[in-house]
Amino acid sequence: MKLHETYTLNNGLEIPKIGFGTAPLKGEEAYNAVLNAIKAGYRHIDTAQVYGNESDVGRAIKDSGIPRENLFITTKLDSRIKNYDDALDAFHASLKRLGLTYVDLYLIHAPWPFDDIGSVHNEGNVAVWKAFEELYEEGYAKAIGVSNFDVDDLQFLLPQAVFQPAVNQIKRHIGFPQQAIETYCKNHGILVEAYSPLGRGAFFDDATVLSYAQEHGVHPAQIALAYLLQKDLLPLPRSKNPEHIKANGTIDFTLSDDAIDALDRLRFD
Numbered sequence: 001m002k003l004h005e006t007y008t009l010n011n012g013l014e015i016p017k018i019g020f021g022t023a024p025l026k027g028e029e030a031y032n033a034v035l036n037a038i039k040a041g042y043r044h045i046d047t048a049q050v051y052g053n054e055s056d057v058g059r060a061i062k063d064s065g066i067p068r069e070n071l072f073i074t075t076k077l078d079s080r081i082k083n084y085d086d087a088l089d090a091f092h093a094s095l096k097r098l099g100l101t102y103v104d105l106y107l108i109h110a111p112w113p114f115d116d117i118g119s120v121h122n123e124g125n126v127a128v129w130k131a132f133e134e135l136y137e138e139g140y141a142k143a144i145g146v147s148n149f150d151v152d153d154l155q156f157l158l159p160q161a162v163f164q165p166a167v168n169q170i171k172r173h174i175g176f177p178q179q180a181i182e183t184y185c186k187n188h189g190i191l192v193e194a195y196s197p198l199g200r201g202a203f204f205d206d207a208t209v210l211s212y213a214q215e216h217g218v219h220p221a222q223i224a225l226a227y228l229l230q231k232d233l234l235p236l237p238r239s240k241n242p243e244h245i246k247a248n249g250t251i252d253f254t255l256s257d258d259a260i261d262a263l264d265r266l267r268f269d
Helices: 027-039 054-064 084-098 122-137 151-160 179-187 207-216 220-229 242-248 257-264
Strands: 006-008 014-016 044-046 072-077 105-108 144-147 167-171 191-195
Touching: 027 044, 027 054, 027 242, 054 072, 054 084, 072 084, 084 122, 105 122, 105 167, 122 144, 122 151, 144 151, 144 191, 151 179, 167 179, 179 191, 207 220, 207 257, 220 242, 220 257
Parallel strands: 044 072, 072 105, 105 144, 144 167, 167 191
Antiparallel strands: 006 014
16 A cells, blocks of 8 residues: 555655645645545645645645644745745745644745746745755755756756755656656655656556556556556645545556556657
């Protein structure tokens, strides 16, 4: 049962191997999905400032009845913020919306604003990272990391960091390889988390994926998650359907090396 298994981050903190993603859920949809995920056994919940659902996630956390120390909560800084003071202010606003006294993981959501993808903000990211390091040292964030960072972004940040990022959260699923950044992160002790691990269902009807799903008696989504887990990546599936939520957390089979190789050869956006 992968929901109760963990990876160990580069600062020694344990993080559940499967997280529950919450974008773009809002309001009661977000609340119910998170509550159902926690009831299904998920202990790792991922949200972000820009998702607009931190209050809903926080309410579900509170109502779940699970002790705070048994949960792993991630949120992310709005990618438009690229200065020290605003980063600190935004973090404490997130913490208030979540109704928590700390988060387990805090991420820079992207190296660039989402409305200006690809623009360069190296110095701004370093300034934000200094704020993150302060939050880490003060115990407000048990681990700190980044999201959507490529090799060039990390090559600029790492030499100026006192504490190395624990995580890089990137888009990753069957048919969407990210070999360069995955290799770089692994070589530097940075865990890669995979958002959109189900590829919006793009490969659910693929003959190769379906053949392995039939072989193991599971849904194609579970093949997608097993594939990532066997590559030592951390998937963040999201669903509103309680049955799908439960199934996505039940990965109790192993894909063969031949299956992994076959899935590696697929390509999807």
